Structures are given as C-alpha cells and as structure tokens.
Amino acid sequence: xxxxxxxxxxxxxxxxxxxxxxxxxxxxxxxxxxxxxxxxxxxxxxxxxxxxxxxxxxxxxxxxxxxxxxxxxxxxxxxxxxxxxxxxxxxxxxxxxxxxxxxxxxxxxxxxxxxxxxxxxxxxxxxxxxxxxxxxxxxxxxxxxxxxxxxxxxxxxxxxxxxxxxxxxxxxxxxxxxxxxxxxxxxxxxxxxxxxxxxxxxxxxxxxxxxxxxxxxxxxxxxxxxxxxxxxxxxxxxxxxxxxxxxxxxxxxxxxxxxxxxxxxxxxxxxxxxxxxxxxxxxxxxxxxxxxxxxxxxxxxxxxxxxxxxxxxxxxxxxxxxxxxxxxxxxxxxxxxxxxxxxxxxxxxxxxxxxxxxxxxxxxxxxxxxxxxxxxxxxxxxxxxxxxxxxxxxxxxxxxxxxxx
DNA sequence: TTTCCACAGGAATAAAGGGCGA
DNA sequence: TCGCCCTTTATTCCTGTGGAAA
Numbered sequence: 001x002x003x004x005x006x007x008x009x010x011x012x013x014x015x016x017x018x019x020x021x022x023x024x025x026x027x028x029x030x031x032x033x034x035x036x037x038x039x040x041x042x043x044x045x046x047x048x049x050x051x052x053x054x055x056x057x058x059x060x061x062x063x064x065x066x067x068x069x070x071x072x073x074x075x076x077x078x079x080x081x082x083x084x085x086x087x088x089x090x091x092x093x094x095x096x097x098x099x100x101x102x103x104x105x106x107x108x109x110x111x112x113x114x115x116x117x118x119x120x121x122x123x124x125x126x127x128x129x130x131x132x133x134x135x136x137x138x139x140x141x142x143x144x145x146x147x148x149x150x151x152x153x154x155x156x157x158x159x160x161x162x163x164x165x166x167x168x169x170x171x172x173x174x175x176x177x178x179x180x181x182x183x184x185x186x187x188x189x190x191x192x193x194x195x196x197x198x199x200x201x202x203x204x205x206x207x208x209x210x211x212x213x214x215x216x217x218x219x220x221x222x223x224x225x226x227x228x229x230x231x232x233x234x235x236x237x238x239x240x241x242x243x244x245x246x247x248x249x250x251x252x253x254x255x256x257x258x259x260x261x262x263x264x265x266x267x268x269x270x271x272x273x274x275x276x277x278x279x280x281x282x283x284x285x286x287x288x289x290x291x292x293x294x295x296x297x298x299x300x301x302x303x304x305x306x307x308x309x310x311x312x313x314x315x316x317x318x319x320x321x322x323x324x325x326x327x328x329x330x331x332x333x334x335x336x337x338x339x340x341x342x343x344x345x346x347x348x349x350x351x352x353x354x355x356x357x358x359x360x361x362x363x364x365x366x367x368x369x370x371x372x373x374x375x376x377x378x379x380x381x382x383x384x385x386x387x388x389x390x391x392x393x394x395x396x397x398x399x400x401x402x403x404x405x
Numbered sequence: 406t407t408t409c410c411a412c413a414g415g416a417a418t419a420a421a422g423g424g425c426g427a
Numbered sequence: 428t429c430g431c432c433c434t435t436t437a438t439t440c441c442t443g444t445g446g447a448a449a
C-alpha cells in the first residue's frame with residue numbers, strides 16, 4: 001500500500017464534526033440565562049403571533065449564533081408539531097453587506113433554484129417588491145436572522161423589514177428580525193427610527209469564564225473523542241487559553257480540534273498538553289497567513305513596505321514614510337501607485353486584521369497630528385505569508401535576512 | 406487663549422464592471 | 428444593442444482634530 005492511499009483513521013476521534021463551527025449540540029452548556037430570555041422572546045411565534053424584533057450582542061465566540069441555531073431549530077420543529085407555519089433564515093452579513101444584497105439573498109433563499117434572480121442589475125425598488133411578494137407567498141411567520149449585522153453598510157433593509165406591515169408592504173406574512181453583533185456600539189450608530197424598531201428586545205451574551213468553557217469542552221469532548229484519549233490537563237489548558245481570548249468558546253474548541261489533529265498526525269495514543277501548545281502556535285500562524293492571503297496585491301505591497309522598516313528596527317514608522325516606501329515598491333514593480341487616502345483606509349483594515357498597530361501622535365504646532373504604524377505579528381511569519389508578492393515585486397535588501405530558507 | 410501644523414477621515418463623485426429588459 | 432440600475436473601489440475636496448507653541 002502506498003503512503004498516499006487513503007484509509008479511515010480510528011484514533012483519537014469518535015466524531016470530529018462535533019468540534020466544527022457548524023455543529024449544534026443537543027444541549028447548550030453555560031448559556032442558561034441567555035437561552036431562557038431568548039426562548040421567551042421567540043415564544044409568541046408558536047402562539048401564531050409575531051415575536052418582537054431581537055438584538056443579540058456580545059463578544060465573538062460567546063454562543064450568539066449557536067444559541068440562535070439551537071432555538072430556531074427547535075422552534076421550527078415545534079411549528080411542525082403544532083401545525084404553525086414558521087420559516088426561518090440566517091444570513092451572515094459578512095460578505096452580504098448591502099441592503100440590496102441582503103434583499104436578493106432573501107428572495108433567492110426562499111425561491112426554487114429555477115426562479116432565482118441575479119445579484120445585480122435590478123432597480124432597488126423592484127428587488128424590494130420581489131422580496132415582499134416572496135414573503136407573502138410564504139404567508140406565515142418569518143424569522144430573519146442577520147448575523148454580524150454591523151457589517152451592513154446601510155440600514156435601509158432594516159427599516160424596510162421592521163416596518164413592512166406598518167407600511168402595508170406585506171399582506172399575509174409577518175416578519176421578525178433578529179440582529180446579531182459583536183460590536184457593542186453598533187446600536188448607537190443606527191438611525192433612531194431603525195434603532196427603536198430593531199432593538200425592541202436586547203439580549204446580552206456575556207463572555208464565558210474558564211469554568212463555563214471547561215463545561216463546554218467537556219461536553220464536546222465526550223462526543224468528539226474516544227474514551228480516555230485526552231490527558232487530564234488538555235481540557236483545562238484549552239479552557240484557559242479560550243478564557244484569555246476574552247472568553248471565546250470557538251477559539252477553545254478550535255484549539256481542542258487542532259490538538260487532536262496533531263496527535264493523530266503524530267500517531268500518538270494520547271492527546272497531551274504539548275499538542276495543545278503546538279496547536280495554539282499553529283492556529284496563530286494560520287490566522288496570520290489567512291489574513292494576509294485575503295489581502296489584494298496593493299494591500300500586500302503596503303504590508304511588505306512596512307516589513308522593510310520592521311526588518312531594520314525602524315518601526316513605529318510615520319505613515320508618510322511608509323507611503324513613500326510603498327510608492328517606491330509599487331512603482332519598481334510596475335504596479336499602479338494608489339493615493340495616500342487609499343492607504344489610510346487600508347491601514348485601518350490591516351489593523352482590524354491584527355496585522356499592524358497604529359498609534360496617533362500629536363506634536364502640536366511643531367509637528368502636527370500624525371499616525372505611526374508598526375507590525376504586530378512576527379516578521380518571519382508575515383514575510384513567509386507574503387512570499388508570492390515578494391517574488392513578483394522583487395526583494396527589498398532590508399528583508400533578505402528574514403526570508404524563509 | 407489663539408494659532409499653527411500635518412495629517413485623518415467624511416462626503417461626494419467618478420470609473421469600471423455586470424445583469425436586465427425593451 | 429443600449430440605456431438603466433446596481434455593485435465595488437478609488438479619488439478629490441475639504442473640514443475636523445488636538446496638542447504644542449506663541
């Protein structure tokens with residue numbers, strides 16, 4: 001048998017899927033208060049009445065989406081049992097971030113594949129009309145969940161959906177909106193008319209503490225792993241790392257999964273704390289790499305310009321100097337040189353991805369206000385992830401010692 | 406207290422690309 | 428085919444910012 005043939009591996013997992021993002025367990029651990037409040041808010045649906053619009057908020061990985069999937073699944077099943085027609089739809093606004101796109105996505109998600117419409121080309125008013133018709137054809141209680149609602153660039157769709165009955169757009173369907181956000185200040189950014197509609201009920205999901213994270217991990221461990229394959233300190237260690245990441249259960253579960261994967265690749269009988277530590281480093285590196293590979297070429301050149309300063313210990317560097325280096329690199333590579341305005345916007349994006357740190361300084365009348373930028377990830381990791389870009393635009397002398405062998 | 410500096414960043418606009426329907 | 432209506436991305440213009448210096 002060749003080493004490249006595939007055969008099922010029976011260690012250490014029982015059901016690896018139980019640690020993946022889209023898995024919904026039979027019980028949600030450590031979220032009793034939130035579930036109780038959320039359940040009460042959705043209850044009117046089963047009584048054939050429209051639930052209030054709900055706004056869920058809390059940090060990443062605290063169970064907002066999991067709780068939503070968990071309760072909507074039960075609500076739909078209860079609807080089937082009691083003969084109540086309830087439709088639900090979850091849309092992630094990361095990627096579907098305009099009112100227009102959300103409307104198109106809603107239309108297409110409730111239509112047969114042959115009746116779907118294209119993503120561009122229609123007047124907005126026509127898209128809304130199609131959406132109301134689609135909802136009225138369903139003629140029931142429709143619960144629409146907009147996950148990562150803070151990614152929406154405009155709130156037109158929120159206003160339209162929350163006021164659809166009042167504005168006589170809908171005859172038979174009744175819509176409840178559930179907005180989910182990690183951004184605690186998002187509500188304040190909404191226009192007052194939208195805020196009052198969409199935040200009829202707000203539910204705060206608090207961060208998991210280390211004890212709650214242990215319970216979550218224990219529950220998934222019993223499904224995902226075979227008996228007695230985890231060393232005693234694996235779960236506490238994953239929970240401690242998850243608690244450090246502001247109580248993020250997703251991170252803790254990813255770490256447990258990674259530790260299991262490493263043990264499997266190493267053909268070890270037991271998953272150990274060492275596997276967890278190695279997994280953590282790998283996950284961090286993968287996250288940096290994913291972030292960088294998701295950038296376009298211009299952003300990668302900008303980031304590369306910053307690494308050339310980092311390589312000579314010249315950071316934090318003023319944005320003006322960074323722009324000059326970017327200009328030089330892009331020009332040498334025969335690429336279009338974009339403006340400083342573009343750079344400012346995209347530096348913010350790099351900061352959001354955790355790749356750079358930006359500080360604002362002010363030297364008053366002798367120097368004015370300006371930004372300084374520094375790399376916030378290990379230089380070698382960033383250079384390694386930028387390898388293709390570096391190859392295509394040429395190596396700057398300052399980073400040569402940091403190129404991977 | 407006022408002025409000054411050097412951007413930072415919001416708003417409006419342009420350009421390019423793509424689908425629809427007459 | 429062409430005009431319309433969207434999208435995304437970048438540019439231009441211009442006001443705002445806030446600490447140091449006068």
